[in-house]
Amino acid sequence: MNHLPFENWLLNDMPMTSEQQRELDVHLRNCSYCSALVETGRLLNTTKMAVPAAGFTMRFQSRLATRKIEERRRKLLGALLFVLGGSALVMWITAPYVLSFLAAPSTWISVVVSWLIYLETTLVALLNAGFVIFTVIPKFMPPFVWMVLISAFAGVSLLWSVSIWRFVRAPQGV
Amino acid sequence: MNDENAWVTQAQQGSDEAFTQLVETYQKPVYNLCYRMLSEPEAAEDAAQETFLRAYQNLHRYDNSRSFGTWILSIAAHYCIDRLRKRKFSVFSLDVEDEDGMPFELPDPDSPNPETESGKREDRDRLHLLLKDLDATDRAAVIMRYWYDYSEVEIAQSLNLTVSAVKSRLHRSRRALAEMWQSEKSRAYPERRSRESLAF
Numbered sequence: 001m002n003h004l005p006f007e008n009w010l011l012n013d014m015p016m017t018s019e020q021q022r023e024l025d026v027h028l029r030n031c032s033y034c035s036a037l038v039e040t041g042r043l044l045n046t047t048k049m050a051v052p053a054a055g056f057t058m059r060f061q062s063r064l065a066t067r068k069i070e071e072r073r074r075k076l077l078g079a080l081l082f083v084l085g086g087s088a089l090v091m092w093i094t095a096p097y098v099l100s101f102l103a104a105p106s107t108w109i110s111v112v113v114s115w116l117i118y119l120e121t122t123l124v125a126l127l128n129a130g131f132v133i134f135t136v137i138p139k140f141m142p143p144f145v146w147m148v149l150i151s152a153f154a155g156v157s158l159l160w161s162v163s164i165w166r167f168v169r170a171p172q173g174v
Numbered sequence: 175m176n177d178e179n180a181w182v183t184q185a186q187q188g189s190d191e192a193f194t195q196l197v198e199t200y201q202k203p204v205y206n207l208c209y210r211m212l213s214e215p216e217a218a219e220d221a222a223q224e225t226f227l228r229a230y231q232n233l234h235r236y237d238n239s240r241s242f243g244t245w246i247l248s249i250a251a252h253y254c255i256d257r258l259r260k261r262k263f264s265v266f267s268l269d270v271e272d273e274d275g276m277p278f279e280l281p282d283p284d285s286p287n288p289e290t291e292s293g294k295r296e297d298r299d300r301l302h303l304l305l306k307d308l309d310a311t312d313r314a315a316v317i318m319r320y321w322y323d324y325s326e327v328e329i330a331q332s333l334n335l336t337v338s339a340v341k342s343r344l345h346r347s348r349r350a351l352a353e354m355w356q357s358e359k360s361r362a363y364p365e366r367r368s369r370e371s372l373a374f
Binding site for chain 2: 010033035060064
């Protein structure tokens with residue numbers, strides 16, 4: 001049996017003219033599928049709200065209180081484990097150095113001092129090289145290279161800002 | 175600013191009393207959605223409670239330009255859909271219904287007589303059972319459409335679907351419900367059906 005257009009009228013809950021209603025009534029006499037469609041539609045439109053047992057809010061408050069306690073306990077346990085684990089890891093990594101430092105402090109002091117001297121000389125050398133590059137290179141660079149560089153920098157900044165905005169935007173529906 | 179917006183703002187600032195007002199206001203719609211989705215009063219109660227807890231924990235993520243009702247029903251629908259999907263893989267069936275466990279429904283003030291009301295109640299219970307056979311997302315769409323009068327756009331927003339997907343899900347669900355209803359009827363009244371002319 002051809003259900004069109006009756007099925008469309010029923011599925012879309014379309015308002016019907018009296019002529020359409022008459023046609024539908026005739027069709028329904030012979031079509032159990034469309035009758036079921038009408039009946040289920042009517043039931044869906046008239047079914048009432050189910051309501052929770054009395055005291056829902058009280059039960060929620062007590063569940064919320066329990067959850068808060070659990071949350072606090074979990075956070076405390078997490079912090080404790082983090083501190084203990086971190087301390088153990090630091091002790092495990094530094095134990096050989098600490099022990100050898102305690103055994104022969106003069107060796108360690110000379111190593112640290114030589115490292116500091118190496119760091120300082122490297123930094124000074126890098127700064128000097130950088131200064132030379134920045135004073136010499138701009139003289140050879142045409143203006144369009146500057147424009148390209150500044151545009152690229154602006155583009156990257158924009159991309160970064162948009163990424164941050166998308167990342168922090170509040171999602172819905174949890 | 176209306177009461178609801180004020181409660182939401184206060185709750186976002188940490189007021190449990192304001193959030194309690196929101197629970198008081200939305201307990202029925204949230205519970206009804208969970209009950210229609212999960213079909214069991216105990217599971218519905220648990221899901222409704224969990225929905226409010228999730229809303230409480232994620233209140234800072236709520237966009238004030240949107241309706242709080244839509245937001246919380248969206249949380250409830252997603253939670254119930256997840257739960258139904260998990261239940262599919264569960265070994266134990268939770269489908270046992272206890273007549274005494276059925277939740278109280280608001281009485282119909284327009285009911286002409288108790289017999290008619292009882293017949294309607296039976297039909298509604300049968301439809302409620304048929305809803306269980308729909309896909310979880312389809313069921314959520316049907317519930318939002320017919321119990322909450324949500325537009326297709328609102329359903330799409332709540333369930334993260336496109337409007338055309340919502341339309342097709344609603345049509346598919348209505349067809350499925352009608353077919354199940356038809357076969358239920360033919361099982362219940364086989365002699366009447368044999369006298370009827372063929373529909374297809």
